[in-house]
Amino acid sequence: MTKMMYRDAVRNTIFQEMQRDPNVVVLGEDVVGGMGTAGGPEAIGGIWSTSGGFYEAFGPDRVIDTPISESAIVGAAGGLALSGKRPIAELMFADFIGVSLDQIWNQIAKFRYMFGGKTKCPAIIRLIYGAGYNAAAQHSQSPHAILTGMPGLKVVMPSTPADVAGMMRQAIRDDDPVIFMEHKALYGVQGEVPDDPDFVVPFGHARLTRAGQDVTILATGMMVGMAEAAADTLAEDGIGADVIDLRSTSPLDEEAILDSVEVTGRLVIVDEAPPRCSLATDLAALVANKAFASLRAPIEMVTAPHTPIPFARELESAYLPNPDKIEAAVRKALAYN
Amino acid sequence: MQLNRTDLLEAYRRMKIIRDFEDFLHDEIAKGEIAGFTHLYAGQEAVAVGVCEHLSDDDKIVSTHRGHGHCLAKGCDVEGMMKEIWGSREGLCKGKGGSMHIADVDKGMLGANGIVGAGAPIAVGAALAAKLDGKGNVAIAFSGDGACNQGTTFEAMNMAVVTKAPAIFVFENNHYSEHTGFEYAVGTDKDIASRAEAFGMKVWRADGTDFSSVHDTMREVLEYVRAGNGPAAVEFDTERFYGHFEGDPQRYRGKGELDRIRAERDCIKKFRETVTEAKLLEGSDLDKIDAEVASQIEQAVAAARAADRPTAEDVLADVYIDY
Ligand SMILES: Cc1ncc(C[n+]2csc(CCOP(=O)(O)OP(=O)(O)O)c2C)c(N)n1
Ligand SMILES: [Mg+2]
Numbered sequence: 001m002t003k004m005m006y007r008d009a010v011r012n013t014i015f016q017e018m019q020r021d022p023n024v025v026v027l028g029e030d031v032v033g034g035m036g037t038a039g040g041p042e043a044i045g046g047i048w049s050t051s052g053g054f055y056e057a058f059g060p061d062r063v064i065d066t067p068i069s070e071s072a073i074v075g076a077a078g079g080l081a082l083s084g085k086r087p088i089a090e091l092m093f094a095d096f097i098g099v100s101l102d103q104i105w106n107q108i109a110k111f112r113y114m115f116g117g118k119t120k121c122p123a124i125i126r127l128i129y130g131a132g133y134n135a136a137a138q139h140s141q142s143p144h145a146i147l148t149g150m151p152g153l154k155v156v157m158p159s160t161p162a163d164v165a166g167m168m169r170q171a172i173r174d175d176d177p178v179i180f181m182e183h184k185a186l187y188g189v190q191g192e193v194p195d196d197p198d199f200v201v202p203f204g205h206a207r208l209t210r211a212g213q214d215v216t217i218l219a220t221g222m223m224v225g226m227a228e229a230a231a232d233t234l235a236e237d238g239i240g241a242d243v244i245d246l247r248s249t250s251p252l253d254e255e256a257i258l259d260s261v262e263v264t265g266r267l268v269i270v271d272e273a274p275p276r277c278s279l280a281t282d283l284a285a286l287v288a289n290k291a292f293a294s295l296r297a298p299i300e301m302v303t304a305p306h307t308p309i310p311f312a313r314e315l316e317s318a319y320l321p322n323p324d325k326i327e328a329a330v331r332k333a334l335a336y337n
Numbered sequence: 338m339q340l341n342r343t344d345l346l347e348a349y350r351r352m353k354i355i356r357d358f359e360d361f362l363h364d365e366i367a368k369g370e371i372a373g374f375t376h377l378y379a380g381q382e383a384v385a386v387g388v389c390e391h392l393s394d395d396d397k398i399v400s401t402h403r404g405h406g407h408c409l410a411k412g413c414d415v416e417g418m419m420k421e422i423w424g425s426r427e428g429l430c431k432g433k434g435g436s437m438h439i440a441d442v443d444k445g446m447l448g449a450n451g452i453v454g455a456g457a458p459i460a461v462g463a464a465l466a467a468k469l470d471g472k473g474n475v476a477i478a479f480s481g482d483g484a485c486n487q488g489t490t491f492e493a494m495n496m497a498v499v500t501k502a503p504a505i506f507v508f509e510n511n512h513y514s515e516h517t518g519f520e521y522a523v524g525t526d527k528d529i530a531s532r533a534e535a536f537g538m539k540v541w542r543a544d545g546t547d548f549s550s551v552h553d554t555m556r557e558v559l560e561y562v563r564a565g566n567g568p569a570a571v572e573f574d575t576e577r578f579y580g581h582f583e584g585d586p587q588r589y590r591g592k593g594e595l596d597r598i599r600a601e602r603d604c605i606k607k608f609r610e611t612v613t614e615a616k617l618l619e620g621s622d623l624d625k626i627d628a629e630v631a632s633q634i635e636q637a638v639a640a641a642r643a644a645d646r647p648t649a650e651d652v653l654a655d656v657y658i659d660y
Contacts, residue, residue, distance in 0.1 A: 038591025109531020
């Protein structure tokens with residue numbers, strides 16, 4: 001095991017896989033930085049420092065610094081993937097999928113199906129997402145729901161450095177297109193990462209991070225830490241919660257969710273995105289449909305409101321879920337009988 | 338054409354307001370008081386002011402992530418902007434938008450924009466509306482050397498040509514998009530105007546650090562576009578004095594580059610030298626404006642600090658007109 005930050009788990013895993021497989025290429029804006037300047041290529045690797053040293057190690061054909069052209073970046077990843085490469089495209093902010101949506105939605109996601117299963121498209125689109133920086137309406141969003149709803153895409157949302165490493169390696173070796181969502185507020189989080197160069201976390205396997213008998217809490221990304229904080233407070237009152245980090249939303253570990261709800265009978269879903277047509281409503285529908293008889297209270301959802309993301313500090317913190325809101329939702333579910 | 342004394346004083350005041358606004362913010366951001374991402378416009382003032390001095394509230398502009406200068410030049414309220422950047426509910430956008438989304442549609446300012454390349458298509462729409470209204474108004478898209486690589490910008494230029502929209506594409510080439518050099522990222526002979534030309538537009542090029550050059554160029558451009566000749570484009574060569582965003586270590590700069598551009602390419606310094614040497618204005622006229630502007634900005638900062646904070650209920654307001 002090696003202790004490292006979430007952002008270094010991204011960087012180090014991609015670096016190792018690039019050493020192992022010459023077909024892995026990286027592309028995006030400022031993934032090198034300093035191209036065409038007096039200062040020259042930068043060693044830090046992009047504004048998130050997740051591609052440091054790549055250019056020096058692998059050169060311009062495998063580490064492609066692009067102009068500001070998200071449509072072309074994502075589309076090129078599709079073309080690279082159809083041509084035997086394993087591209088990792090970075091969108092500096094997940095919000096910029098808006099610019100490139102056709103290439104994700106109408107192209108990459110459905111090549112395989114439209115072509116009768118005769119091809120594969122092993123492209124990775126890295127999306128740096130999430131709120132917490134007061135970056136306002138166009139730099140803070142969590143667009144996992146719309147992507148999860150697109151057949152053909154795998155969508156993963158690791159919350160720890162170990163999961164980043166295992167899921168990034170899985171994504172690179174996976175033959176399907178993968179949306180790899182990195183929460184910007186987790187980049188500085190430290191954790192132990194296995195040293196095994198073949199360590200992978202297979203998709204569709206949730207992780208139980210707290211165990212309890214009274215309530216099930218589902219979360220992803222930055223919401224996992226908040227759910228754990230709420231569970232720890234509740235534990236002091238003798239209330240036991242299963243906290244389940246879904247890790248991937250497509251494929252989804254239905255079994256882990258249903259097994260837990262069958263024991264607890266109460267469900268709280270935490271989602272950073274707005275509530276309509278969301279991950280939260282999707283999970284609620286799943287449980288209502290497949291574990292109805294186990295439910296002993298209405299399903300509670302702790303989500304953002306149906307608004308864009310506001311700028312001011314007070315507004316953004318009111319917008320976001322937090323441990324207090326989760327705790328209140330759990331108590332509400334427990335009070336129902 | 339030589340501007341009269343009043344216009345020169347006004348132009349200087351506007352440029353100085355932008356410079357002081359940004360210098361103040363630079364210091365405040367370092368103290369950690371201001372949330373979010375802020376991109377400062379200092380160094381490029383002559384472009385915003387040289388363009389917007391020709392416009393009325395019925396002419397529209399669409400701005401970028403580096404929008405403070407465009408907003409101030411178009412007449413957005415200094416204090417309202419400062420309060421917005423502080424996230425106050427008294428801010429121009431009630432604390433909802435912040436630095437990257439300042440807008441004042443009544444002033445013809447259709448918004449700063451967090452999405453690089455989003456502005457040009459919006460400007461085409463505003464220009465088509467102006468064409469429908471038939472009063473000779475125009476819409477201007479400000480874009481950087483980075484934004485000129487976005488497909489949206491290309492589409493907007495072609496559509497403006499095809500529809501003969503009274504749109505003006507103002508490209509502010511400050512040689513960098515974030516950490517990347519213009520030399521690397523722009524293919525066409527390192528010349529943005531030639532791209533616009535290839536779409537069939539009439540184009541101009543000028544030194545964006547020279548106020549009178551910007552102002553004179555824009556007079557010609559506006560005459561041409563207001564006369565119904567369709568869209569046009571201008572490329573201004575300019576400099577940004579601060580990092581891409583606040584906190585940027587600017588490793589991409591050459592040795593001594595910042596000192597050199599501050600010494601040789603400062604549009605405000607150059608303006609002062611030109612007008613005083615030509616005896617159009619006295620140094621004391623300008624000193625007086627300096628003092629007035631400094632206290633205006635200080636007051637705006639004090640007002641922003643003291644302004645009402647938004648509350649949790651405010652989150653839900655203004656998603657729809659009525660729901
Ligand atoms: C669609 C999109 N892609 C990328 C970014 C991130 N970004 C913000 S500003 C910027 C550079 C813009 O460069 P330029 O157009 O030259 O404007 P300047 O910053 O020089 O004013 C980038 C890449 C963004 N905000 N939107
Ligand atoms: Mg630029």
